[in-house]
Structure formats: C-alpha cells, structure tokens
Amino acid sequence: MPLDATDGRRRWMSVLAQAAPGDLAGSWSRLPALPAYELLRRPETGLVMVRGRVGGDGAPFNLGEMTVTRCSVRLEAGPCGHAWVQGRRPDHAERAAVLDALMQDPERRQAVAAEIDRLEALTIHRRDEAARKSAATRVEFFTMVRGED
Amino acid sequence: MAMTAAADSGLHPGFADPGLDSQRVFRAVLEAMARPGTIVGLPARAAGPAPLDAATTAILLALADYETPVWLDGAADQPQVAGYLRFHCGCPLTADPKAAAFAVIAAPMGMPPLSAFNLGSDEYPDRSTTVIVQVATLTEGAPWELGGPGIRDGARLAAGGFPPGFRRWVADNHELFPCGVDLVFTCGDALTALPRSTRLEG
Numbered sequence: 354m355p356l357d358a359t360d361g362r363r364r365w366m367s368v369l370a371q372a373a374p375g376d377l378a379g380s381w382s383r384l385p386a387l388p389a390y391e392l393l394r395r396p397e398t399g400l401v402m403v404r405g406r407v408g409g410d411g412a413p414f415n416l417g418e419m420t421v422t423r424c425s426v427r428l429e430a431g432p433c434g435h436a437w438v439q440g441r442r443p444d445h446a447e448r449a450a451v452l453d454a455l456m457q458d459p460e461r462r463q464a465v466a467a468e469i470d471r472l473e474a475l476t477i478h479r480r481d482e483a484a485r486k487s488a489a490t491r492v493e494f495f496t497m498v499r500g501e502d
Numbered sequence: 503m504a505m506t507a508a509a510d511s512g513l514h515p516g517f518a519d520p521g522l523d524s525q526r527v528f529r530a531v532l533e534a535m536a537r538p539g540t541i542v543g544l545p546a547r548a549a550g551p552a553p554l555d556a557a558t559t560a561i562l563l564a565l566a567d568y569e570t571p572v573w574l575d576g577a578a579d580q581p582q583v584a585g586y587l588r589f590h591c592g593c594p595l596t597a598d599p600k601a602a603a604f605a606v607i608a609a610p611m612g613m614p615p616l617s618a619f620n621l622g623s624d625e626y627p628d629r630s631t632t633v634i635v636q637v638a639t640l641t642e643g644a645p646w647e648l649g650g651p652g653i654r655d656g657a658r659l660a661a662g663g664f665p666p667g668f669r670r671w672v673a674d675n676h677e678l679f680p681c682g683v684d685l686v687f688t689c690g691d692a693l694t695a696l697p698r699s700t701r702l703e704g
Contacts, residue, residue: 394515394520394589395518397520425589427512427515
C-alpha cells in the first residue's frame with residue numbers, strides 16, 4: 354500500500370475507533386445493504402501496554418495497560434478489515450472492522466466515506482462540547498510572589 | 503459462508519471459538535501422544551490455507567505462539583501460510599530447522615532427515631522440535647508394530663507416503679532417548695503421534 358493510501362486508512366481507522374458507539378451504530382444502520390463477511394478473528398478483549406515518552410527525546414516508559422477489543426473481518430469480495438478499539442466493546446470493534454474493509458472496496462467506498470466524515474465531525478463536536486463545558490468552570494490560581502527580603 | 507480455500511491469497515479465519523477449540527485440539531494431541539499409534543479425530547477445525555490439512559492447521563493454531571519458532575518445508579513455505587500463521591499464531595518463522603519448536607512437513611517425500619531438527623540436549627530434552635508430518639494416509643501404509651510407554655498389548659501404525667529410510671530415521675531417533683524429536687502425523691481431519699519414547703518392533 355502506498356504511503357498516502359496508508360495515511361488515508363490510518364485516518365479512517367482512527368475515526369472509527371474513536372467514534373462514540375452510538376454514532377457508529379447510527380452509521381451502520383444508515384448504510385445500504387451491507388455485504389456478507391466472515392470473521393477472521395472474532396471480537397476479543399485483551400490488554401495492551403501503552404508506552405509513553407517524556408518529551409520528544411525522552412526515554413520510553415510503560416505508562417500502563419489499557420483494555421482494547423480487536424476484530425478482523427473479511428468481505429466476500431476479498432478485502433480484510435481490522436479494528437482495535439478502546440474498552441470492552443465487541444460490537445463496536447466488529448462494525449469498525451467491517452467499515453474498514455468496505456473503505457477498501459472501490460464500489461462501496463463513496464457511501465462509507467461520507468459516514469466516516471460524519472463520524473469525524475460528530476466526534477470533534479463532542480470533544481469541543483466537553484472542552485467548552487469544562488472551560489466554563491476553569492478557576493485561575495494566582496500565587497503572590499513572596500519577597501525574599 | 504463458503505469461501506474457496508485454495509486459489510485466493512487472502513487471509514483465512516481461525517477457530518470459531520479460539521479459547522475452547524484450542525483446548526479441545528490440545529487435548530486431542532495429548533491423547534495421540536499418550537497412546538502412540540491411536541488415530542484421533544479432530545475435535546475442532548479451521549479452514550486454513552493450502553497446502554495445510556485441517557489437522558495440521560488446527561494443531562498449529564492450538565500450539566504455536568510467539569515463543570515457538572515454526573519451520574516450514576518447501577511445500578508449506580507459501581506466502582499465504584506464512585501470513586496465516588503470523589496473523590493467527592503470532593509465531594516467528596525460522597529457516598533453520600535446528601531452531602524450530604515445530605516443523606511442518608507438507609511434502610514428506612522431500613523432507614530432511616529427523617536429525618536435521620533440534621533433538622534437545624541432555625539438560626533440556628523438552629526443547630526438541632515437534633515435527634508435524636502431513637502424510638498421504640494414516641491407515642493404508644505398510645503397518646509398523648509399536649511398543650513402549652502408553653502401549654499395553656501392542657499398537658499398529660499404518661501411515662504411508664514416507665521417504666525411503668524413514669523407518670530407519672524413526673528407529674535412530676528412538677535410540678537418542680531422552681533426546682530426539684516427537685512426530686505427529688496428520689491426514690485430513692485425523693492425527694496420530696509417534697513420540698520419541700516409542701520403539702518400532704520387529
């Protein structure tokens with residue numbers, strides 16, 4: 354897969370993984386006649402170690418484990434879709450994997466891409482909303498400079 | 503859903519229920535190893551890529567993981583097999599038979615001698631290779647009489663399709679006990695085993 358195609362796929366996989374489960378279910382039901390698919394790896398929940406780095410040149414360290422659910426599917430036509438989503442959400446993982454596969458199917462790509470854009474907008478909207486609500490409760494702390502002499 | 507197994511290069515599914523199916527297949531391999539020569543039916547199957555048989559695929563899905571380097575013979579060393587094992591088992595594939603925990607022989611006629619695999623050491627005989635040989639038949643070959651642990655009155659193995667001298671290799675392998683490889687023979691949906699402790703009678 355060429356690099357720009359990888360970037361595109363990275364984006365939609367990220368959108369699918371981060372979408373609210375309800376939003377994704379909405380997109381799922383709006384899409385016309387989904388093709389048959391088989392589960393290469395049925396949704397399974399496990400732990401992954403999240404690694405962190407202090408600054409760009411800091412040494413990597415293990416931040417902690419997080420729960421993820423992963424799933425892989427294959428469409429009848431051939432493309433394979435994969436998904437890793439946060440938490441114990443087998444339905445979400447399966448849907449995200451199917452949509453990832455559909456995005457690789459040139460015939461169905463257009464319809465799914467519209468839903469991806471919609472999901473991205475919804476996710477950004479929710480995030481902004483949460484940021485706005487918490488910004489309204491911000492408290493500024495002031496520290497008086499203590500005179501040394 | 504029916505998928506054509508042989509021609510396409512895409513991934514194939516693993517077990518329908520990975521946890522329980524792996525345990526069932528593990529139990530079947532244990533049964534076969536404990537009673538050498540007994541033919542055990544496959545309790546769970548997965549549609550693996552050609553040229554792997556259902557039994558070979560199931561054994562690898564159940565036993566191979568990131569700690570077990572797998573060696574594939576020339577016939578089994580296909581991109582779709584390598585992709586399947588990497589995806590479902592996460593096992594490293596090795597080109598060195600001495601480094602393998604499992605070896606898959608899809609074409610026994612061209613297989614290397616058993617001494618080419620890891621035979622284990624006196625300190626760690628358990629680290630030897632388990633060789634999975636896909637044979638043409640488990641019942642219609644020249645019968646071998648077996649004796650040793652797990653066999654009370656005598657057992658018979660009639661697998662066929664071996665290279666010339668294979669019987670000699672198996673006998674020599676037994677002489678190395680406690681070192682030596684363990685053999686699992688697969689054919690379609692059935693498997694049987696010949697651990698290093700089994701001697702060939704007559």
